[in-house]
Amino acid sequence: MSAASGENRDPGGSGGSGGVVVLAGTPIGDVSDASPRLRRELVGADVIAAEDTRRLRGLLQRLELTTTARVVSYFEGNEVQRTPELLAALAEGSRVLLVTDAGMPSVSDPGYRLVAAAVEAGFPVTAVPGPSAVLTALAVSGLPVDRFCFEGFLPRKPGERGRRLAELAAEPRTLVFFEAPHRTAEALAALALAFGGDRRGAVCRELTKTYEEVVRGPLDALVAWAQREVRGEVTLVVEGAPVVVADLDTAAADVLALVAAGTRLKPAVATIAAETGLAKNALYEVALRRQAPSA
Numbered sequence: 001m002s003a004a005s006g007e008n009r010d011p012g013g014s015g016g017s018g019g020v021v022v023l024a025g026t027p028i029g030d031v032s033d034a035s036p037r038l039r040r041e042l043v044g045a046d047v048i049a050a051e052d053t054r055r056l057r058g059l060l061q062r063l064e065l066t067t068t069a070r071v072v073s074y075f076e077g078n079e080v081q082r083t084p085e086l087l088a089a090l091a092e093g094s095r096v097l098l099v100t101d102a103g104m105p106s107v108s109d110p111g112y113r114l115v116a117a118a119v120e121a122g123f124p125v126t127a128v129p130g131p132s133a134v135l136t137a138l139a140v141s142g143l144p145v146d147r148f149c150f151e152g153f154l155p156r157k158p159g160e161r162g163r164r165l166a167e168l169a170a171e172p173r174t175l176v177f178f179e180a181p182h183r184t185a186e187a188l189a190a191l192a193l194a195f196g197g198d199r200r201g202a203v204c205r206e207l208t209k210t211y212e213e214v215v216r217g218p219l220d221a222l223v224a225w226a227q228r229e230v231r232g233e234v235t236l237v238v239e240g241a242p243v244v245v246a247d248l249d250t251a252a253a254d255v256l257a258l259v260a261a262g263t264r265l266k267p268a269v270a271t272i273a274a275e276t277g278l279a280k281n282a283l284y285e286v287a288l289r290r291q292a293p294s295a
Contacts, residue, residue, distance in 0.1 A: 019090030021098065021118045023111055025130020028102040028233070029208035031062045033131050041128055043067055045097035047089050049074035049082070051110050055101050074098065079113045086114055090123045102233075104132050108152045108178055134176050137204035137235035140214050141174075144240070148174040154187055161187075165194035170241045177236040181205075184234050185226035191238060192219035200239040206232035246276035252286040265291070 024041055027033040042048070042060065048069045050056035060067060074082050086096055098105045098114060104127075105111030118125050134150050151168070154177055155161045168175060179187045184203065191201065197220030205213045211232065215225055219238070251272050258268035269287060273280040 019092065019094050019096065019123050021086075021090065021096050021114060021123060021125040022128060023105040023115070023125070024097055024099045024128040025104040025132065026059060026099050026102055027208070028131045028133050028136070029206065029212070031059070033208060034059075034063055035128065035130060037128050038130060039063060039065060041097050042069075042099075044095065045069040046094035047072065047086065047096045049086060049096060049098045049114070051075045051100040056099060059099075069097070074110050074114070076110060079110055083113050083117050087117055087121055087123075090118060090121070102131070102133070104130060107132065107134060107150070131208065133178070133204075133207055133233065133235050136207050137202070137237050138174065138176055140204060140207075141202035141237035142216050143174050143200060143202060143237055145174065147172070147240075148176060150176045153178045153180075154190070156183070158190070161190050162194065165190055169194050172240040172243050174240050175238045177238070179234045179236055181230045181232060181234050184230040184236075185223065187236065188219060188223045188226050191236070192223050195219065195238065195241070197223075199241075202237040203230075204235040204237065205230065207235065209233075246278055248278060248282060248286045251276050251278055251283055252290050255283065255287040256291060259287075259291070 022041055022045070024038055025035075026038065042063070042065055045067065046069055048056065048067065048071045050071060050073060052075065053071055053073050056071065072082065072085070074086070089096055096114075098111055100109035100111070103109065106115060115125050138145050138148055149171065151164075155164055177187070188201070188203070192199070198218050200217070201219050201222050202217075203213075203215045203222055203226070205211075205215075209232070215222060217225075255265070255268045255272045258271060259265055263271070265287065266284070269280055269284045272278070273283050276283075
């Protein structure tokens with residue numbers, strides 16, 4: 001298989017003639033979660049691109065490691081300018097290690113631009129799997145984990161946040177959000193308003209750290225809990241919307257209501273089928289049979 005078809009050349013090695021990008025998951029709290037491979041990569045990298053170089057040096061100190069790598073900053077404010085420099089290092093055969101403050105790069109953190117540019121240029125990209133606040137919160141939430149979606153941080157402005165949540169109100173999968181501690185109460189109130197106060201949720205705070213706390217319950221109860229001061233890193237997990245099983249007769253009536261309002265039959269069927277998940281062919285046949293002969 002050629003590099004153009006997605007091959008990762010020597011992704012797990014240490015050095016080599018070709019450059020490689022390594023995305024490294026770092027501890028989200030407990031430093032002992034650092035994997036042996038993460039330790040090897042920190043020591044063996046040629047270049048380390050860090051979201052916060054001070055946080056990186058603190059991690060190295062806690063892990064009792066030293067590195068000869070060239071350390072550069074790589075954060076939201078300089079990703080665009082720094083990426084060509086890292087591509088040049090890859091072209092010279094460097095092993096470029098990307099780390100963020102905590103967790104997996106690219107997941108609501110810097111990394112996507114470098115990965116996209118490296119892939120476009122034909123350089124292999126691999127990862128050191130590591131801790132993830134998203135997966136950890138999901139696992140301990142007590143909510144369904146078979147299907148979920150990650151929404152990152154909600155918009156700060158109430159209007160934008162409300163519109164985003166309105167789009168998600170019918171989402172059947174479990175939802176995971178990041179939130180700042182000082183906005184947690186406000187975010188929970190917005191979630192309760194958009195989804196209903198009886199929708200189940202979990203506030204996961206300071207995961208893997210000394211003062212880890214997971215509070216579970218209906219959103220209304222979580223809103224009340226959050227009236228106290230919330231501190232630390234927060235991940236919110238919210239139950240998906242209940243799946244409404246639509247029946248063909250009711251859906252056909254909705255189709256005919258659209259037709260009566262001026263929509264042609266096929267577009268009306270497509271609209272209701274998209275809303276209900278019913279098969280368009282079956283819905284069309286039922287609606288056609290029920291349609292008045294004069295229509």
